[in-house]
Amino acid sequence: MTDIPPILPNRALQKAYDYIVIGAGSGGLPVVRRLIDGTDATVLLVEAGEPGFGIAEIEDPRQWVPLGRGRWDWGYDYTPTPRVNGHTIGIPRGKALGGSSAINAMMWYRGHPNDYNAWQAAGCNGWSFRDVLPFFKKAEDWEGGESFWRGAGGPLKITTSKKLHPVAQAMLDGAADLGIPVIADPNGESNEGACPSNLNIADGRRWSSAHGYLYPILDHPRLTVLTGSQAIGLTLERGRCTGLRHLVNGTVVETRATTQVVLSAGTFDTPRLLMLSGIGDPAELKRLGIPLVHALKGVGRNLQDHPLVQAVVCRSKLPLGEVLDNGGGTMMNWKSQAGLAQPDVHSFPVQGNSAAPGLRALHDMSGTVFSLGAGLMHSKSIGDLRLLSADPFGPLDIQPNYFAEPSDLEATVGAIETVMALAETPAFSTLFDGFAAPKGRLSRAALREFARNGCSTFFHPVGTAKMGRDDMAVVDSRLAVHGLDGLMIADASVIPVIPTCNTHAPVTMIGERAAAFLLEAV
Structure with missing residues (x-):
């Protein structure tokens, strides 16, 4: 570059x-x-x-979080509801050439084949996974080269970390202790497991x-x-x-x-x-x-988005050092219930404190901390968007209805329990020095409140x-x-x-x- x-x-x-x-x-x-x-x-x-x-803060993958709520963001919010304890949730959308790809976390991830087969089943003829795979591949310039699953030579460069941060490495190693497989590529044959993230980063810069x-x-x-x-x-x-x-x-x-x-x-x-x-x-x-x-x-x-609890915050025994990649580096996908056809919950590490304001107000997070985001990728709740005036610059009522479906809340709570267990695996033993948020293991009812207070967004409205x-x-x-x-x-x-x-x-x-x-x- x-x-x-x-x-x-x-x-x-x-x-x-x-x-x-x-x-x-x-x-x-x-x-x-x-x-x-x-x-x-x-x-x-x-x-x-x-x-x-x-723009330095756009180009530098480590600086993406503050891009939301600033010059390069439309400044939208989700309308508060009692289901998230009245919190206003910001929903950044990019306002520059590149759109949200200019301010996002640079994750390249297409989910599970069933996702697109569901589009076909919903009346979208020609949108099964078999139909759309060639167009995913056409976009890709994957560092691993072309295969049945991946494309090379396309416009978008896709790489993995050259050197995983210790927190990211611990997620990979700890997943195996929980019985969650470690896989090479979430955009390959299976997306179930822990793996290095696919990132739109080239030569250390956002792509x-x-x-x-x-x-x-x-x-x-x-x-x-x-x-x-x-x-x-x-x-x-x-x-x-x-x-x-x-x-x-x-x-x-x-x-x-x-x-x-x-x-x-x-x-x-x-x-x-x-x-x-x-x-x-x-x-x-x-x-x-x-x-x-x-x-x-x-x-x-038909507005839908993925609820994200930000976050399980852990105290660190060691200085975390320089932020690497996009501040994450790995990801983990698993099933909240054994009988599901595909993974429905997701976690990623953060090389610092990523807690939502609702949790920062309730917990002492001083000192050196790292975070584990936990959220639901197979959400069922559906909301809507309403104009509040005919002014092109007027306010919007944007309502994803997070946790309107009780099963969404229960799956999210289960994801929190899993990432807390992850932090206590031997893989984290050199880092983990106890929980800052929540303060320790909680009852299921208390975890529901933790999820409501920490509810944020993966920034995936559709x-x-x-x-x-x-x-x-x-x-x-x-x-x-x-x-x-x-x-x-x-x-x-x-x-x-x-x-x-x-x-x-x-x-x-x-x-x-x-x-x-x-x-x-x-």
């Missing part, structure tokens, strides 16, 4: 382009890249955030979607990249999406798309933009005073414009918006059932598939 950041060409905005892509994240950038590489079309990429080129997909084509004459431009509405004429209304230097501009608009604004801003444009549930639009243009009851519904054939589906199996021409969605909002993994890899795959559908039509 070069130390010289790229330069964003300053191109005059034209009145029309063949394709307009809204949102420069994990879903939108594969579309842009494949259109430029595979067609003669002109493409406009519209991003509300700044470029983010050459975002912008690095992989966008940087190589920034100078292409058929591509215009417009940053700092907030989308405020879609233009619709006689059942077709014809373009975009967006802000350019504070002025509303309308830009037309002669072939297709691809909406990749993310799980929160894609449904917001649809509703602002009169596309959504008629009752919701009436409440907001927005004229109905196209009725789709599912817009903003589902608010889901794919399928039922009355609540927003897009079809080719990602086209039901009942409208010229409009496709390619981001996490189309996911019908949340996969048991970090969402960067599945959303990248969705972007690759969206591009393939568009290229088929050329």
Whole structure:
């Protein structure tokens, strides 16, 4: 990698382009890249955030946590509920070229084959694991080379730690003591077990979607990249999406798309933009005073995310030394109940204190500590997103309904118990010096309260414009918006059932598939 950041060409905005892509994240950038590489079309990429080129805190994998709640984050929160003891949970979303891949934990993980077979079962024809595996592989430049399971030579560099931190190594070694297998690759034949994390890191730096997909084509004459431009509405004429209304230097501009608009604004801003444009549930639009243009009851519904308890915090006997990798380095997937078809719970180490504010207020965490995050990847609770006004910059009521399903809470509590047992294995004996949070082993009822107080998010919201054939589906199996021409969605909002993994890899795959559908039509 070069130390010289790229330069964003300053191109005059034209009145029309063949394709307009809204949102420069994990879903939108594969579309842009494949259109430029595979067609003669002109493409406009519209991003509300700044470029983010050459920013030290973005480039350095060790500095990713503070990126949330800052300049590079949209600043969204989940609405508090009694199920999480009234805590406000921040839900960072990237606001830069690369989208959330510019601020995330750099985890590349696609979960279990059953995740995508569940999409097929939910009415998404052609989205089984067998169907989507080639598109995962197409995105990958895996350090281990190409195999049946992995891809090489793709835009996204994927590596593992060159030197595991002692806390990360202890997770690998301790898993075996609990009867959890140690595996080489969570994106291989099985994801059940402890393993080194797959990371979007190259030469010690973050490798975002912008690095992989966008940087190589920034100078292409058929591509215009417009940053700092907030989308405020879609233009619709006689059942077709014809373009975009967006802000350019504070002025509303309308830009037309002669072939297709691809909406990749993310799980929160894609449904917001649809509703602002009169596309959504008629009752919701009436409440907001927005004229109905196209009725789709599912817009903003079906919100899903993974609850994460941050964290089991342990006192350390030794100084922890320099932070390595992304502050983690390994991960562990296992079944909360023996009879399950696939792992449903997940843990990762943190080389420091990662406790949520609700736990920091209740526990003494002074001194040298490390943490073990514990959470649920096969969550069943479903929420929704509602606009509180018709203002494009107005507040949102974002509700994942964490722990609405009692089984979600019970599985999460079981995950906490397992990681506490992990900390007490011989593998941690040189590090572990007792628990800081919780203070020690608790009853099941007390652990439920610990989970509520420590509940945070894995940052994996999906589902608010889901794919399928039922009355609540927003897009079809080719990602086209039901009942409208010229409009496709390619981001996490189309996911019908949340996969048991970090969402960067599945959303990248969705972007690759969206591009393939568009290229088929050329």
